[in-house]
Amino acid sequence: MELNKKIIDRFFCKFKDVVLEQDYKSYANEKSKKFNYRLLIINYFIGLFVIIDDIRVTGLDPFYILWHLIAQILFWIMFLSSEDFKKKFYEKYFFITWVGFMNAGAYLYYFSPEPFPAGEGVVVSSILFSFTIYPFAFIESVVASIATSIPMAIMLFHKENIDPGHLIYQFIMPFGLLIYFKFSNEILKRSDFLNEKIAKSKQKEINDSINYAKKIQEAMLVSESYLKETLPKSFIFYQPKDIISGDFYWAHKDESNIFFTVSDCTGHGVPGALMSMIGTTLLNEIIVEMKFQETDKILNEMRNQIIKNLHQEESNNQRDGMDMTLVKLNLKKKEIEFSSANNVLVHVSNGNLNSYKGDHQPVGFYSGKNISFTKQKIKVNMNDMIYIFSDGYQDQFGGEKNKKYMFSRLKKLLIKISNEDENQQLNLIESEFNSWKGDNEQIDDVCLMGLRIT
Known part of the structure; x- marks a missing residue:
């Protein structure tokens, strides 16, 4: 991304917007944390090398040893202050270190009878300290460099302890490198910062849209109060994989029957949620x-409407649809009629479990032969349990061997809990799922409905 001149001051290399500049400094602090630790350590060992080399040249001059002892103490003050990485304290200790290092050297060498060494140690320290602080206070670091270097230059030049030819290397070269490094990299860094900020902003917009879609989807689901009124001895374990779900449940009561369903739409997340709203409608x-x-006629009509509305007859590539079990309960006759698309219904009576498979085709376009859905009827008794569900529960990976939960294990669980009340069953089903999943990622939306015949 190219930075617009209206956004950034290219001379000072700062964002013109104060808030944006503060955000960038916080961003730079975090990004530069590990880099600065490494830089300080490198500077420390280079300083040790310079000390050893200068001792070789000057001998054990007490003034020289005192100067580097001061430098070492100040270095560790700065290094330890960088641990918390709070900008104002970091800059404060940086300036203390630099001022102390340069001026201590100036005064000590002024009184030292020995000649000033080549000066590379000061050059290296200047460059490395500048690179350490420059992302946060470029102008301040340049001003501090000049201000603390002037007394050293005057005193050493007056004492004739330094060759005037070294001045260009000692003071001008570090600033030249600092400025070059600043302007060749800072624009790039700020561009990356803006790109990241824009990406986060777009991601926030997407998340906000998805959260709003979640509210719409939840509004289209039957309310908990209506479900309890229609199916008083029922429960729903509903756990989407993402914010919004491709699974949905629905119920309706007319004069003589209660209809209820659990449906698993193609995909999950946004695509699945869109299909779920189509299904509910x-x-x-x-x-x-x-x-x-x-x-059976209801599922046939749903399939026809989906194929028509999604123009699936015009494209063989579209496979949008849903697997579902639709149940009609007649309480007076104590009879259940149901049709199922790629799904099953489980009936538990007196501790005995029967599972009923549906038709092997989805509610939607099917590449095989297009046949009508069938219906099945079951006589039920008081206190029997009916369970319908999507495949998300049984397909979840987990356990000690990280395998699927499987339908066989789910049937054993349903038999085990079938005598419990609806609230306890919900708690046990949720607990079992989360225990099985453990630290694994949830792989699909989960929806399981249980109903006791009353």
Whole structure:
């Protein structure tokens, strides 16, 4: 991304917007933390090398040893202050270190009878200290460099302890390198910062949109109060993989029957959620408004509407649809009629479990032969349990061997908990799922409905 001149002051290499500049400094602090630790350590060992080399030249001059002892103490003050990495303290200790290092050297060498060494140690220290602080206070570091270097230059030049030819290397060269490094990299860093900020902003917009879509999806699901009124001895374990879900549940009560369903739409997340809203809309239209009563005809009509509305007859590439079990309960007759698309219904009575498979085709476009859905009828008794669910529960990976939960294990669980009340069953089902999943990622949306016949 190219930085607009209206956004950045290219001379001072700062954002013109104060808030944006503060955000960038916080960003630079975090990004430079490890880099600065390494730089300080490198500077420390280079300083030790310079000390050893200068001792070789000057001998054990007490003034010289005192100067480097001061430098070492100041270095560790700065290094330890960088641990918390609070900008104002970091800069404060940096300036203390630099001022102390340069001026201590000036005064000590002024009184020292020995000639000033080549000076490379000061040059190296200047460069490395400048690179350490420059991302946060470039102008301040330049001013501090000049201000603390002047007394050293005057005193050493007056004492004739330094060759005037070294001045260009000692003072001008570090600033030249600092300025070059600053302007060749800072624009790039600020560009990366803006790109990251824009990406985060777009991600926030997407997340906000998804969260709003979640509210819409939840509004289209039957309310908890309506579900309890319609199916008083029921529970729902509903756990989307993402913020929004491709699984949905629905219920409706008319004069003589109660309809309820759990549906697993193609995909999860946004695509699945869109299909779930289509499914909810079609159920309301076909059952509530058009008064369809037979479960097989309801699924046939849903399939026709999905193929028509999504233009699936024009494209063989679209496989959008849903797997579902639709149940019609007649409490007076104590009879269940249901139709199922790629799904099952589980009936538990007196500790005995029976599972009923549905038709091997989805509610939507199917590449195989397009046949009508079938319906099945089951006689039920008081206190029997009916379970319908998507495949997310049984397909979840976990356990000691990190395998799928499987339908066989789910059936054993349903038999085990079938005598508990609906609240306890919900707690046990949720606990079992989370225990099995452990630290694994949830792989699919999960929806499981249980109903006790009353």
